[in-house]
Amino acid sequence: MDLNSDINDDDNEEFSWESDDDEKENRTGIPGEACEAGPSQPSLYSHFIAMGFSKNMVEKAIKENGEGNSEAVLETLLSYSAIENPYLENGDGPIESSIASNVDGLDDDSYDTDGSDDQELIETLPKKDRNLSTLVEMGFSPKEASAAIDRCGLKASVLELADSIHAAQMAEDSDGIVWGSPTVNKPDEATFYSTSRKKRRLIEEKRKHRRNRLHGSRRGEYLKKAALDVDNIPMEISKPMIGFGLPFEKCIKSRNLPESALGPPFFYYENVALAPKGVWDTISRFLYDIEPEFVDSKYFCAAMRKRAYIHNLPIENRFPLLPIPKKTIQEVLPTTMKWWPEWDKRTQLNCLQTCTASAKLTERIRKALDDYGDVPSLRVQEYVLAECRKWNLVWVGHHKAAPLEPDEIEMLLGFPKNHTRGGGISRTERFKSLGNSFQVDTVAYHLSVLKNLFPDGINVLSLFSGIGGAEVALHSLGIRLKAVVSVEISEVNRNILRSWWEQTKQKGTLIDVDDVQKLDGDKLEKFMRRFGGFDLVIGGSPCNNLTGSNRHTRDGLQGKDSSLFYDFFRILDLVKCIMGKKF
Structure with a gap:
């Protein structure tokens, strides 16, 4: 799995790495004007082109439905796509009918033949609950979904509600920007295209959800639970992160699992x-x-x-x-102790990454330290330590920081x-x-x-x-x-x-x-x-x-x-x- 990075190319040999240390959420979306006015977006034609549909297909769909009904145009475009890819429309027998799509995939004991029970169940829910359930399955929290419905009203489409949530997230991350403000900066092209692609994927998943052949009973329980559980908060991560316990320490002995x-x-x-x-x-x-x-x-x-x-x-x-296994850098890599500076207090490495620091970076670190002798300034220490933590650099000589070798990473990971x-x-x-x-x-x-x-x-x-x-x-x-x-x-x-x-x-x-x-x-x-x-x-x-x-x-x-x-x-x-x- 390739992990994209925005690190300067001079500092790494790859374009990506993996790290768990950054908990900050990275939200993107399309900010809109007031909800009642609908989401801010380019012309309908450009909007669907940006979502990845062909020009001919968009022209045909708009001509068929008119420019005033974006939902109908989108449904038509997705239908055209499904016709081009009939695999999405057809199951392969009773076993295959249990396969879950990205949104629709709870375990069930039996299956129907045409998915009608599932669709009928959804249609029997109140519109607010249907929209809320759909938004929750798209990945939004029940709180966000409920707030969007309250802002936009029951007549708002799922697309408008999704845009509303994206806009609220962006407003929350911006200083001084309040939802519903009459002036909202237009998103740049890259942000718009990214969100449009995501939106298209979510809507395709919704259509798969309608086609799925799972029996409706347990599905109904799930939908109602999602619709009613609007006060549910995100899952908390235990601290310290020791799971049910560590070796040779007091541990949780049992837990209750659902029968399913x-x-x-x-x-x-x-x-x-x-x-x-x-x-x-x-x-x-x-x-x-x-x-x-x-x-x-x-x-x-x-x-x-x-x-x-x-x-x-x-x-x-x-x-x-x-x-x-030994649990400190100094125990695992004892030869580094001779060169380890007193001001580097690290005893463990950060998450092991999918790429390594470049020679240029380690050269810059050496020069920065050489310029200050044995006791670098606090500013230089902070710079060097930041790079050492980011790239898991260790000390292999006087003022020489180096990345881990693959053999050392194998050892740390237990291979x-x-x-x-x-x-x-x-x-x-x-x-x-x-x-x-x-x-x-x-x-x-x-x-x-x-x-x-x-x-x-x-x-x-x-x-x-x-x-x-x-x-x-x-x-x-x-x-x-x-x-x-x-x-x-x-x-x-x-x-x-x-x-x-x-x-x-x-x-x-x-x-x-x-x-x-x-x-x-x-x-x-x-x-x-x-x-x-x-x-x-x-x-x-x-x-x-x-x-x-x-x-x-x-x-x-x-x-x-x-x-x-x-x-x-x-x-x-x-x-x-x-x-x-x-x-």
């Missing part, structure tokens, strides 16, 4: 903890209302890595991997030495693959409960496998891997996992799937018949639309890559459905 969350199979989902507002509430809603376990890996190694995990694993009788080295893999690719991986010791602590449950080995469906963090963790725990179906789009990562599998002389079966969207009900059922089902579904979807450092495409679960979370749920839902039928 119980296995088989066990499942385990991971992503960045400090995601945009509402993301973890949404993920939790889809994953059977299980609350995330927030854990910072600084309690397991010498580097911070703030993550959230939603799973249905037992939490009692966990145990850590041995030997226990075996040379796990990503050789085989045609470049240094840059090693940084990227490692930066996007699990911290093995942390994940192994959670998965350790499986050892006694599966003494003869385990069948694993590994989604977004990366370089095999889950597989390495299970193997390190002494859990035999009977069968692993690994889904990973990166050929580099697939080669790394395959190489590790062969080097560790695994006796089980490893199957590669190169694209999560190719994994449909038929393929899953074949795998499950072959191996007798899956004991564990594990993975973490790409996080580059969620991380605080990503200023360009931090779009939450609507982002191009992070929306793949819905594929995790889709596949998990299918596995539960197929196993429920006892295939």
